Amino acid sequence: EAGVAQSPRYKIIEKRQSVAFWCNPISGHATLYWYQQILGQGPKLLIQFQNNGVVDDSQLPKDRFSAERLKGVDSTLKIQPAKLEDSAVYLCASSLDRLNYGYTFGSGTRLTVV
Amino acid sequence: KNEVEQSPQNLTAQEGEFITINCSYSVGISALHWLQQHPGGGIVSLFMLSSGKKKHGRLIATINIQEKHSSLHITASHPRDSAVYICAAPMYSGGGADGLTFGKGTHLIIQP
Numbered sequence: 001e002a003g004v005a006q007s008p009r010y011k012i013i014e015k016r017q018s019v020a021f022w023c024n025p026i027s028g029h030a031t032l033y034w035y036q037q038i039l040g041q042g043p044k045l046l047i048q049f050q051n052n053g054v055v056d057d058s059q060l061p062k063d064r065f066s067a068e069r070l071k072g073v074d075s076t077l078k079i080q081p082a083k084l085e086d087s088a089v090y091l092c093a094s095s096l097d098r099l100n101y102g103y104t105f106g107s108g109t110r111l112t113v114v
Numbered sequence: 115k116n117e118v119e120q121s122p123q124n125l126t127a128q129e130g131e132f133i134t135i136n137c138s139y140s141v142g143i144s145a146l147h148w149l150q151q152h153p154g155g156g157i158v159s160l161f162m163l164s165s166g167k168k169k170h171g172r173l174i175a176t177i178n179i180q181e182k183h184s185s186l187h188i189t190a191s192h193p194r195d196s197a198v199y200i201c202a203a204p205m206y207s208g209g210g211a212d213g214l215t216f217g218k219g220t221h222l223i224i225q226p
Contacts, residue, residue, distance in 0.1 A: 001216070033213055041219075042202070042218050043157075102147060105149075105156050105212070106156055107155065
């Protein structure tokens with residue numbers, strides 16, 4: 001089966017610019033997660049979707065970050081405007097049934113804000 | 115909300131050595147995850163376990179639910195095992211929100 005697809009792999013932008021990341025989960029996986037991984041740290045959950053509904057966005061900086069999963073399949077994460085501290089790897093993961101099958105992660109998008 | 119602690123943060127060993135990485139968490143969970151991340155690479159799931167022990171090749175993961183503690187062991191370590199190993203647990207003890215809280219990872223280097 002195809003894995004979780006993410007694009008772009010790398011992105012360099014200037015501070016105050018906007019950027020968007022795309023994720024296509026494994027077919028049939030209802031649950032989708034976005035994580036932020038700052039260099040040297042473990043990933044931190046930004047948002048969890050169940051189909052096209054938001055389950056948890058308590059750690060999403062909503063003043064600048066937004067995410068959507070309109071048709072319950074692929075998802076987009078946006079940052080506007082970007083700050084230097086947003087430099088990180090943005091990981092997407094999906095799950096069919098986390099209790100029995102766990103999670104599958106994408107390769108991530110490495111964002112550098114200069 | 116779950117807190118996940120991992121140790122050691124960095125570990126360098128010689129090829130062939132037995133490796134142990136420890137993980138503790140604060141809130142009761144349904145399952146704990148061990149993951150592997152290579153430099154520049156994505157995250158690969160190694161184990162998901164809720165009790166006892168699991169083995170896959172030279173990797174062994176154990177968990178003690180009562181003590182809220184898990185260990186990842188690598189037998190006959192090899193340079194290709196060099197990676198960051200991350201322990202992760204569900205953020206909350208129940209409900210629909212089931213994102214993971216990750217430890218900071220253990221950076222393992224196996225020298226030939």
